[in-house]
Amino acid sequence: MSFTLFGLLVLVGGAFFLRMIILRFWSANSRMMRHLFVTYIGILLMSVAVSYAIPTGGSSDTSHQAYIDAELAAHEVRQSFFEGRLPESKHLIERERWSFRYEEERINIRTKDDSRPAFVLIEKKPLTDDMIHVTYYTTPYVINDYDYTHQVHPPEVMLVEDTIYMVSNNHSKERLRFKRFEQEYYVTPFLSSEMINIRGIAHARGEHLVYIEAPQHVEIIADDQVILEYAGH
Amino acid sequence: MMYLSAANSWAITRKLYVYKLHALIGTFTSLVFVQLLALALSLGGSSHSSYGLGDFSVTVDSYSTINIFGFTLIWVFFTAITVHYKSYRDAEYSFVTNRLTSHLSNVAFLLTASAVGGLTVPLLGTLLKLIIYWTTPDTELVMSHFTQSPIELLVGMFVTALAASLLSSLGYVVGTLVQMNKLWILILSGLFLTLLSREHKNGILTSMVKFYSGETSLAFFSLKIVITAVILYTFAILISYRMEVRR
Numbered sequence: 424m425s426f427t428l429f430g431l432l433v434l435v436g437g438a439f440f441l442r443m444i445i446l447r448f449w450s451a452n453s454r455m456m457r458h459l460f461v462t463y464i465g466i467l468l469m470s471v472a473v474s475y476a477i478p479t480g481g482s483s484d485t486s487h488q489a490y491i492d493a494e495l496a497a498h499e500v501r502q503s504f505f506e507g508r509l510p511e512s513k514h515l516i517e518r519e520r521w522s523f524r525y526e527e528e529r530i531n532i533r534t535k536d537d538s539r540p541a542f543v544l545i546e547k548k549p550l551t552d553d554m555i556h557v558t559y560y561t562t563p564y565v566i567n568d569y570d571y572t573h574q575v576h577p578p579e580v581m582l583v584e585d586t587i588y589m590v591s592n593n594h595s596k597e598r599l600r601f602k603r604f605e606q607e608y609y610v611t612p613f614l615s616s617e618m619i620n621i622r623g624i625a626h627a628r629g630e631h632l633v634y635i636e637a638p639q640h641v642e643i644i645a646d647d648q649v650i651l652e653y654a655g656h
Numbered sequence: 657m658m659y660l661s662a663a664n665s666w667a668i669t670r671k672l673y674v675y676k677l678h679a680l681i682g683t684f685t686s687l688v689f690v691q692l693l694a695l696a697l698s699l700g701g702s703s704h705s706s707y708g709l710g711d712f713s714v715t716v717d718s719y720s721t722i723n724i725f726g727f728t729l730i731w732v733f734f735t736a737i738t739v740h741y742k743s744y745r746d747a748e749y750s751f752v753t754n755r756l757t758s759h760l761s762n763v764a765f766l767l768t769a770s771a772v773g774g775l776t777v778p779l780l781g782t783l784l785k786l787i788i789y790w791t792t793p794d795t796e797l798v799m800s801h802f803t804q805s806p807i808e809l810l811v812g813m814f815v816t817a818l819a820a821s822l823l824s825s826l827g828y829v830v831g832t833l834v835q836m837n838k839l840w841i842l843i844l845s846g847l848f849l850t851l852l853s854r855e856h857k858n859g860i861l862t863s864m865v866k867f868y869s870g871e872t873s874l875a876f877f878s879l880k881i882v883i884t885a886v887i888l889y890t891f892a893i894l895i896s897y898r899m900e901v902r903r
Contacts, residue, residue, distance in 0.1 A: 456684075459688060467782070474802070474803055487800070538712065567798050569798040597713070598714075598715070599714045599715070601715070601716050604785055604800070604802055605720035607722075608720070609819070613811050614808065614811065626714065
């Protein structure tokens with residue numbers, strides 16, 4: 424318990440304020456006061472009834488299964504990537520797909536997101552049409568049981584001369600804000616184990632994977648922020 | 657003779673209790689005001705968490721009834737102190753009463769106030785959730801813990817009522833001591849502030865709170881509270897016997 428002068432002043436001031444309120448109403452004894460209190464209780468009881476009528480879209484499931492699935496999917500993506508294969512997880516979401524005609528012998532891959540490395544899986548194919556196909560995958564972004572993947576913009580992938588750039592699709596920093604309800608801490612210890620849930624925030628940040636299908640003869644050179652793996656290797 | 661006397665005491669206590677419930681309806685109105693104040697403060701969120709990496713950041717505002725819970729406990733504490741106020745005590749002498757019946761009716765009134773406080777905190781928590789729900793776009797709302805099961809609500813009410821009854825018994829002792837001698841205001845305030853200023857992880861106040869809040873069995877939690885409240889109320893009644901009949 425930390426103690427500061429400001430905290431003390433707030434405590435003492437708050438106590439006097441509450442005392443004032445109690446004394447203010449203490450001597451009041453009118454029918455209006457009684458009606459006010461009964462109305463208040465009525466509103467509170469109605470709010471409970473209304474809360475049960477609100478559809479929660481399954482999100483009120485407090486097992487945090489969506490979060491657990493998202494974390495497992497992210498783990499599976501990393502594991503599969505380093506084994507040189509595309510993960511088979513049902514939680515892997517294809518967000519965007521680009522195709523470019525490219526006839527040169529070499530191509531560079533660069534990312535402009537320096538927050539974390541980009542996992543790029545290359546599949547060399549004996550393509551006859553000189554096309555490069557880029558697919559952007561992500562695992563779910565989840566807070567507790569709320570999936571907000573659709574609110575996170577995929578990057579823009581563009582071919583400029585001999586380089587594929589992966590650029591954040593946001594000109595400014597992407598800021599998302601959410602509101603959530605805590606399980607009351609004074610209730611949690613007394614509920615049976617099945618009803619006790621993670622009180623804190625369970626946040627899974629989706630894992631990204633860029634899958635590139637390129638002609639067999641094209642040599643691929645990546646910058647430091649790109650981790651390359653070749654399918655089947 | 658003893659039987660009749662005892663029966664009369666209970667009857668007087670009951671009459672006094674009913675009288676106080678009607679006379680002190682303003683107490684419950686003050687609870688409404690205090691809880692609405694706590695509700696207004698809770699609308700800003702009880703905690704905020706941020707996750708950021710590079711171009712991407714997520715902020716999560718968490719909402720709970722912690723403010724409402726705390727304000728209700730403070731309310732019942734001050735209600736227990738003010739029940740000793742002289743102007744009010746004078747009114748009850750229109751009844752044929754003694755100090756014991758007066759105390760018992762006070763205790764019954766404070767337990768009722770604690771029960772009402774306990775009932776309203778989880779209910780008001782639901783209203784808080786509804787307000788957040790109606791004022792927040794769907795894309796920003798994490799709905800887990802939105803709906804409380806009836807068992808969760810009942811446990812919440814019971815636990816809050818117990819905590820409130822503990823605080824009311826503590827407030828009753830403080831009120832009784834202050835009624836005996838106003839010097840107790842200085843002594844108790846000084847003692848509390850000293851304990852607060854020297855509080856650390858294993859301090860007295862923290863240990864006292866942990867003694868109750870660390871309990872995971874509802875039965876043992878209830879037992880601890882009931883025993884403590886009985887001790888405190890009995891202590892208050894016993895020390896008041898040392899006072900003059902009407903002070």
